Amino acid sequence: MTTPVPAVTELPGKPRSRPRRSATLVTGCVLTGLVALLALISVVWLPYEPDDTSGTRLAPPGDGHLLGTDKLGRDLFTQVMNGSRIAWEAGLGSVAIAAVLGITLGVLAAYAQGWLDDTVSALLDILIAFPTLLLAMLIVAARDATLGSAILAIGLAQSAVVARLTRILVKRVLAQDYITAARTSGTSRPRIVAAHILPNIWPTLVVNLALQFGLAVLAEAGLSYLGLGAPPPNASWGGMLQQAQATFTTAPAGAIAPGVLLVVLVVGVNLIADGLRDTLDPARRRSA
Amino acid sequence: MTLLDVRGLTVTTDEDRTLVDDLTFAVGAGERLGLIGESGSGKSLTSLAVLGLLPPGMTATGSVRLAGTEVVGAREKALTELRGRRASVVFQEPLTALDPLMRVGRQIAEPLRRRTGLKGDALHKAVADALDQVRLPDPRRIARAFPHEISGGQRQRVALAMALACEPELLIADEPTTALDVTVQADMLDLLDSLVRERSMALLFVSHDLAVVSRITDSVLVLRHGRAVETGTVEDLVHRPREPYTAALVESARKLESALDVGAGG
Numbered sequence A: 001m002t003t004p005v006p007a008v009t010e011l012p013g014k015p016r017s018r019p020r021r022s023a024t025l026v027t028g029c030v031l032t033g034l035v036a037l038l039a040l041i042s043v044v045w046l047p048y049e050p051d052d053t054s055g056t057r058l059a060p061p062g063d064g065h066l067l068g069t070d071k072l073g074r075d076l077f078t079q080v081m082n083g084s085r086i087a088w089e090a091g092l093g094s095v096a097i098a099a100v101l102g103i104t105l106g107v108l109a110a111y112a113q114g115w116l117d118d119t120v121s122a123l124l125d126i127l128i129a130f131p132t133l134l135l136a137m138l139i140v141a142a143r144d145a146t147l148g149s150a151i152l153a154i155g156l157a158q159s160a161v162v163a164r165l166t167r168i169l170v171k172r173v174l175a176q177d178y179i180t181a182a183r184t185s186g187t188s189r190p191r192i193v194a195a196h197i198l199p200n201i202w203p204t205l206v207v208n209l210a211l212q213f214g215l216a217v218l219a220e221a222g223l224s225y226l227g228l229g230a231p232p233p234n235a236s237w238g239g240m241l242q243q244a245q246a247t248f249t250t251a252p253a254g255a256i257a258p259g260v261l262l263v264v265l266v267v268g269v270n271l272i273a274d275g276l277r278d279t280l281d282p283a284r285r286r287s288a
Numbered sequence B: 001m002t003l004l005d006v007r008g009l010t011v012t013t014d015e016d017r018t019l020v021d022d023l024t025f026a027v028g029a030g031e032r033l034g035l036i037g038e039s040g041s042g043k044s045l046t047s048l049a050v051l052g053l054l055p056p057g058m059t060a061t062g063s064v065r066l067a068g069t070e071v072v073g074a075r076e077k078a079l080t081e082l083r084g085r086r087a088s089v090v091f092q093e094p095l096t097a098l099d100p101l102m103r104v105g106r107q108i109a110e111p112l113r114r115r116t117g118l119k120g121d122a123l124h125k126a127v128a129d130a131l132d133q134v135r136l137p138d139p140r141r142i143a144r145a146f147p148h149e150i151s152g153g154q155r156q157r158v159a160l161a162m163a164l165a166c167e168p169e170l171l172i173a174d175e176p177t178t179a180l181d182v183t184v185q186a187d188m189l190d191l192l193d194s195l196v197r198e199r200s201m202a203l204l205f206v207s208h209d210l211a212v213v214s215r216i217t218d219s220v221l222v223l224r225h226g227r228a229v230e231t232g233t234v235e236d237l238v239h240r241p242r243e244p245y246t247a248a249l250v251e252s253a254r255k256l257e258s259a260l261d262v263g264a265g266g
């Protein structure tokens, strides 16, 4: 798997030398790659039909079912593979919403001045304090308990966080001499944003978006654990955990498998975020 | 019509501090004016106000007419059209005035493309020419470099090339040699002098150093605490300073000169 390294991140210090690849970054890529692989395979192939109830109920791992079966005799490995795909969809979907909305709002907010600036930042603070869960329940009430509703709720909640960060980063860049220099030569605002501001805040934003991806996966698992997501056999890991809870002492695999994968994916993206921070940070790069 | 006509320019902060106070001066097409004063006297704010570039929290009042267009209170869109074409700036600190993540060539290409509409190879060629005109060696290599990969003197030449790429009628140079090594300061001044002359541009030259200003222009305006205290030729100021402050500036310039002469002689 290749890491999402944008063009601006090539090491300016020594153009011909490759960027440092930290061990953290590699470990993170391996962990998330593992889950990504399961997700990709699930699109084209599954060991069983998700709703195939022909298996023995609550069968232990092995014997035709790698992870055993659930209380209706459905294959758990099949569900875990579906869950991997759902986790990726939740993470990518939420982060896409958060990135588009949050960066746009943040850039606009950074250009606001005086009372408008105060109002916008107060508004963002309120939005951030608003619990994701409450927002999700409102959206589910208005639509229905689907993955789409969860992604919408999480993405909206996260766009406030991204917007606040973007606003601070843009303000910092706007105060730099090179922005004034670009303006003195008659560069228009949209052009300054595209050519100077976004490339300079991108490294920090990418790291934050990677962290948001992990948080989104956790939030979606939490929402489906509470029943605000699709039920098995196409449940997310959170939904599987909730289903397996009652039979944990007799058939622990149903809870352990999604739990372990959740940890693997979330730890994986956090390691990627850490690794990217080290390789992308312009300050550290310049001093290197 | 005067190219730059500043009347009663006053810059105040939100906390009601007056940083530039009732300043009046003019620079005609092809003319030169030196703006001199100690550090903190409001020289940079004056140059920024001329292009409507004051930092947030500061307000300009009075009138700044650049090529007939009023700058004070103008909208950003109108200012964007004015900037570059009519006037552009070379700043004191060449490292921070260049985008650290953008190759030098692209930073010059931006204003060049806007003005000439050139693309592709023609634009590359124009960038190399622009770097050549500020006497940078190996322009193609410099164009591919990032700002931190070239020396301070080279960076300032790049900044100058960027400002010239707009072919402004007025060049504002805000202490363009102050951050430079003494050994390259004279070269930079000569370069600036000849480029401005070749293109018959007007020049507003800002410095705290009378000795530096006197190499570039004859007519100067002395600023103190944001106020104009004296105006005239360098000759007048040196021989007949009307204000003690001007006399002090002359004295410090003399001291520096003689210290340099002693250093050069020894």
Ligand SMILES: Nc1ncnc2c1ncn2[C@@H]1O[C@H](COP(=O)(O)OP(=O)(O)O)[C@@H](O)[C@H]1O
Pocket: B013, B019, B037, B038, B039, B040, B041, B042, B043, B044, B045, B046, B055
């Ligand atoms: N962004 C700013 N916010 C508040 N005060 C400022 C700012 N920039 C400059 N000043 C103040 O304005 C005065 C004039 O500054 P400046 O024009 O930079 O002086 P000069 O260029 O002559 O050294 C100084 O007293 C300085 O402290």
Ligand SMILES: [Mg+2]
Pocket: B043, B044, B045, B092, B174, B175
């Ligand atoms: Mg200054």
